Amino acid sequence: MSDLHLVDMGNELAKEPTRKGFGRGLLKAGQIDENVVAACADLTGSTCMDSFAKEFPERFVQVGVAEQNLVTVGSGLAAQGKTPFVSSYAAFSPGRNWEQIRTTICLNNQPVNVVGSHAGISVGPDGATHQMLEDIALMRVLPNMVVVVPCDGPEAERATLALAKDDRPSYLRLAREASPIITTDKTPFEIGKAYVFSEGTDLTIISTGTMTAQAMIASEQLYKQGVEVEVVHVPTIKPLDKETILKSVRKTKKVITIEEGQVAGGLAGAVAELLAENYPAPMKRLGVHDRFGESGTPAELLEDFGLTAHHIKLAVHEFISQK
Amino acid sequence: MGDKTKTLTFKELKKQANDIRVSIIKMVEAAGSGHPGGSLGLADIFTALYFDVMNCDPKNPDWGERDILLLSNGHCVPVQYATMAHAGFFDTKELITLRKHKSRLQGHPERHALPGLENTSGPLGCGLSQACGMALAMRMNKQTNRYIYVVMGDGELDEGNVWEAAMLAPKYNLNNIIGIVDRNNIQIDGPTENIMPLGDLKQKWEAFGWNAVDIDGNNIEAVISAIDMAKAVKEKPTVLIARTTPGKGVSFMENDYHWHGVAPNADQAKVALDDLHELGAKIESEHE
Ligand SMILES: [Mg+2]
Numbered sequence: 001m002s003d004l005h006l007v008d009m010g011n012e013l014a015k016e017p018t019r020k021g022f023g024r025g026l027l028k029a030g031q032i033d034e035n036v037v038a039a040c041a042d043l044t045g046s047t048c049m050d051s052f053a054k055e056f057p058e059r060f061v062q063v064g065v066a067e068q069n070l071v072t073v074g075s076g077l078a079a080q081g082k083t084p085f086v087s088s089y090a091a092f093s094p095g096r097n098w099e100q101i102r103t104t105i106c107l108n109n110q111p112v113n114v115v116g117s118h119a120g121i122s123v124g125p126d127g128a129t130h131q132m133l134e135d136i137a138l139m140r141v142l143p144n145m146v147v148v149v150p151c152d153g154p155e156a157e158r159a160t161l162a163l164a165k166d167d168r169p170s171y172l173r174l175a176r177e178a179s180p181i182i183t184t185d186k187t188p189f190e191i192g193k194a195y196v197f198s199e200g201t202d203l204t205i206i207s208t209g210t211m212t213a214q215a216m217i218a219s220e221q222l223y224k225q226g227v228e229v230e231v232v233h234v235p236t237i238k239p240l241d242k243e244t245i246l247k248s249v250r251k252t253k254k255v256i257t258i259e260e261g262q263v264a265g266g267l268a269g270a271v272a273e274l275l276a277e278n279y280p281a282p283m284k285r286l287g288v289h290d291r292f293g294e295s296g297t298p299a300e301l302l303e304d305f306g307l308t309a310h311h312i313k314l315a316v317h318e319f320i321s322q323k
Numbered sequence: 324m325g326d327k328t329k330t331l332t333f334k335e336l337k338k339q340a341n342d343i344r345v346s347i348i349k350m351v352e353a354a355g356s357g358h359p360g361g362s363l364g365l366a367d368i369f370t371a372l373y374f375d376v377m378n379c380d381p382k383n384p385d386w387g388e389r390d391i392l393l394l395s396n397g398h399c400v401p402v403q404y405a406t407m408a409h410a411g412f413f414d415t416k417e418l419i420t421l422r423k424h425k426s427r428l429q430g431h432p433e434r435h436a437l438p439g440l441e442n443t444s445g446p447l448g449c450g451l452s453q454a455c456g457m458a459l460a461m462r463m464n465k466q467t468n469r470y471i472y473v474v475m476g477d478g479e480l481d482e483g484n485v486w487e488a489a490m491l492a493p494k495y496n497l498n499n500i501i502g503i504v505d506r507n508n509i510q511i512d513g514p515t516e517n518i519m520p521l522g523d524l525k526q527k528w529e530a531f532g533w534n535a536v537d538i539d540g541n542n543i544e545a546v547i548s549a550i551d552m553a554k555a556v557k558e559k560p561t562v563l564i565a566r567t568t569p570g571k572g573v574s575f576m577e578n579d580y581h582w583h584g585v586a587p588n589a590d591q592a593k594v595a596l597d598d599l600h601e602l603g604a605k606i607e608s609e610h611e
Contacts, residue, residue, distance in 0.1 A: 037463065061459055061495075069487035072449045076456020079441065080464065084456075099446055100484070104453060108434055108443035 004195060005186035009220045013180035018210065019117045021153030022174055023048030025160025026085055030056050036164050037077055039063055039086045041070045047087035047117040047174075067093040071100045071114060078110035083164055090116025090132035090173060098138055101169075106142045111167045114139075115174065120260035121288070121305055122177040122210070122298040131293035137265025139171040140238050146170040146191060147238040149259075149267075151212035152181045155235060158189040166191055175260070177298040179210035180217070194241035196248065200228035202320055203254040205312065206245060208234045208267045211258040211286075217309035222316055229316055240270050246279055255283040256315055260307055263287040284319055286312065331374055334609060336543045339409060340370040341603045344572045345596060346405040346418050352592035354422040357430070360582040361476060362402040364507050364541070364567035369406040371546040372472055381411035384439035390469055391441050391457060395450020396476035396505065397431040398584065403440075404428050412439045448482025450475060451502060455488050458497040467499075470554070474503045478510025481519045486531070492560045493532030501553050502533070502562035505540065507569040509580035528562045540565025573598050 007013065030036045030052050039061040040049050053060040061077075063069050067088050074086040086093070094101050094114055105112045119132045139147045146168050150156035156174060163170050188195070197212065198219045207215040212233045219229050232248050234241065249255055255275065259267040268285035275281055288305060302308050331339065343366045351357040373379070377390040394403050401421060408415040413427075420426035427437040431445030442453055454473045461469055479485065492500055504524060512518050521527070528535035534556045538549045546565065553561035569583070570576025573595040576587075587595055 037460075059463060063487070063491055066487035066490075068448070068484040069452045069455075069491060072452030072484065072488070073456040073459070073491065075442075075449075076453035076458075077460045078456070079453065080457045080460030082456075082460045082463070100449055100452075103443060103446050104449050 004188065004197065005184045006197060007182050007184060009182070009216055013182065013213070015178035015180055016153035017175055017178045018150050018153055018156040019048045019174040019176065021150065021156030022115065022160050022172065023051055025157035026052045027055060028157070029161050029164035030059065033083065033164060035081060035083050037061070037082045037084050039070055039073055039077070039084060041065055041067050041088040041093065043088055043117070046089070047115060049087055068097045068100050071097050071112065072104050074112040074114070075104035075108060075110045078112050083111060083113070085113045085115055087115035087117060089130060090119035090135045091130050094135055094138055094171060095132055102142055105169045106144045109144050109169065111169060113163050113170045113172060115172045117174040118176040119173045120175055120209070121293040121301040122175055122260060124177065124298045124301065125295050127295040128292040133261045133288050133293065134265070135171070135173060136237055136259070136261050136267065137269065140265065140270060144169050145238060146236065147173070148191065148236050149173040149209040150235050151209060151233055152179060152183055154181060154183045154185060155187065155189055159235065162189060162191050173209065175210050180213040182213045182216055189235065192236050192239045192241060194232050194234045194236070194244040196230060196244065197233045198229070198231040200230040201252055202228050203256065203316055204230045204232055204248045204252045206232045206234055206255060206257045206267065206271050208237060208259050211260055211307060214307065214309045215258060215312055218312035218316065221309065222313060227316060227320065234267060237267055237270055240274060242274055242278070245271065245274060249275060249279055249281050253281055254319055255281055256286060256312070256319060257283070258286040258307065258312060261288055263289055284315055286315060333544050334606065336370055336374055337606045338603065339374055340366045340543065341572065341599060341606055343370060343402065343405045343409055345599050346409070346415065347401045348573070348587065348592055348595045348599065350405065350418045350421040351401055351586045352589065353419045354586060356586050357401055357422060358398040358584045359401070359587065360509065360569040360576060360580070361396065361399040361505060361507060363571045363573060363576065364569045365399055365402045365474065365505055366571065367541045367543045368474065368503060368546055368565060368567070369402050371543050371550070373406045373410045375547050376550050377472065381407070381439070384412060388466070388469060391471045393442050393444070393450040393454055393471065393473045394432055395444055395473055396447060396479045397444035399476070400432045403432065407439055447476070447479040448484035451485055451488035451492070454500050455491050455497055458500050459495060461499065469499060471500050472503060473500065474505060476510070477504055477506045477508065477515050477521060477524070478518070480504065480521055489528065489531040489533070496558065497560050498557050500560045501550060502560070504562060504564050505567055506564050507567045509569050509583055511583050513580055524564045528564070532559060534559045534561040535564060536561065537564045537566070540567035541571055572602055
């Protein structure tokens with residue numbers, strides 16, 4: 001759709017990790033608003049907070065390897081009028097400090113932005129301990145929490161700028177590995193909105209995070225094979241854009257979800273809950289099914305877990321051939 | 324504006340603390356559950372804070388220059404509600420709604436429920452971290468005259484989160500934080516030194532970079548003067564290790580860990596109130 005200003009999928013796609021886009025967004029947000037502050041648990045470079053920390057040293061807090069402290073310090077900063085972004089690896093935050101996030105951020109309703117980088121199996125060689133797969137489920141169940149999973153670097157930048165202006169607690173999920181850039185600076189982003197990145201009538205693919213690029217690549221190739229899938233990109237998993245999702249599923253009547261994380265409680269869970277109550281439809285969930293990650297290259301792992309455009313194509317063909 | 328109600332004599336403050344204890348017994352009895360032991364033990368410290376030390380305005384609880392009190396061990400909130408009501412934040416008649424459905428006085432403090440509460444707490448170990456965040460924000464905001472008081476239980480110090488914050492505050496020299504550890508030597512399962520030995524707390528905090536001071540937490544005068552001295556220390560944050568008697572003022576509750584989290588029944592409450600009325604009369608008869 002032209003008003004979405006997406007990258008032409010016919011060209012070779014440039015790549016960038018979503019965390020880089022976050023780093024740019026944080027710096028810009030800091031330049032716009034002096035109340036934007038940042039804290040990190042000894043992963044400033046990895047979570048791309050370094051340019052903010054360099055430009056605004058007096059607004060940056062280094063808490064050391066202490067993720068419980070990280071988010072509760074964030075709660076205190078927010079209580080005195082700041083807009084904190086607090087970052088670590090997703091495996092540790094929100095992996096280790098869930099109760100602190102629940103009590104001092106969500107129940108206390110302080111606008112802390114919890115940033116979890118290195119989410120998903122594409123972390124690669126570090127292995128299962130560092131490949132956070134349960135974070136969407138953990139954050140999605142918390143009242144007051146907004147959950148955002150951008151699809152590429154530019155969207156991560158826009159999401160960060162949007163979160164800096166939003167007064168709700170949030171979780172921003174980021175990836176370590178470079179992934180295809182499919183949006184541009186003109187692509188719209190609004191918290192709580194899903195976007196139809198590709199229109200079709202045969203089936204709806206609902207995707208989040210870097211899996212949206214894979215869905216778009218698959219959709220392009222499927223089109224050449226005579227299959228028209230609709231790709232609904234869901235960068236905000238909570239609050240979920242029910243209208244956009246239901247409108248698409250009412251049209252196509254078949255759904256595939258895809259995410260780089262546990263399908264239980266993840267995007268798949270959110271979509272299944274929505275459809276079960278409003279418009280039950282046949283559904284297939286691509287993602288991680290009740291297992292942990294392991295060491296390997298990102299490409300090997302995405303292949304192993306069936307999270308590539310190729311796997312999406314196979315799933316679509318299988319699904320639409322079922323009558 | 325910030326109104327310091329600092330006109331009370333020590334005798335009047337003692338009387339106030341006793342009245343607060345009476346309220347604690349009445350409200351916990353009415354609730355049928357709650358934590359009287361720690362609440363009674365903290366009444367003197369809370370009286371000192373709200374009636375003497377803190378710069379705050381009960382009629383304007385969100386005043387931007389106010390001092391902050393964070394009750395980190397949220398289960399002792401009956402003492403905070405009672406003290407706030409006696410200080411004029413709300414009517415003492417409301418105290419009886421503690422822990423009731425739709426009450427502003429939730430079982431553990433909830434910031435959104437009641438004006439004047441600065442945080443939501445209960446799960447232990449978070450108050451000092453929140454104080455660090457607030458102190459850092461105040462520094463960024465160029466507010467140099469605001470103090471943050473953090474009341475923690477001694478059992479609460481079992482939580483690792485406390486020590487994460489204990490390292491952070493000296494690192495940034497957050498000298499407007501004044502920690503107060505309620506050293507009553509009990510926790511839910513028994514004496515602290517049996518459950519998880521805390522040892523020499525003064526040494527522990529000093530090793531973490533704090534100015535640590537042992538005080539008698541049931542002596543209002545000692546609490547106030549320790550805080551005055553803490554404010555004069557600029558090169559590090561201060562923590563007061565405040566020795567208190569759990570259940571203070573009620574003969575059968577004093578030093579008995581079983582009263583950590585159990586409400587008195589009607590008969591027990593009557594005995595407790597008799598004890599406190601007797602103490603009140605004794606304070607009344609004291610010379611200034
Ligand atoms: Mg104790």
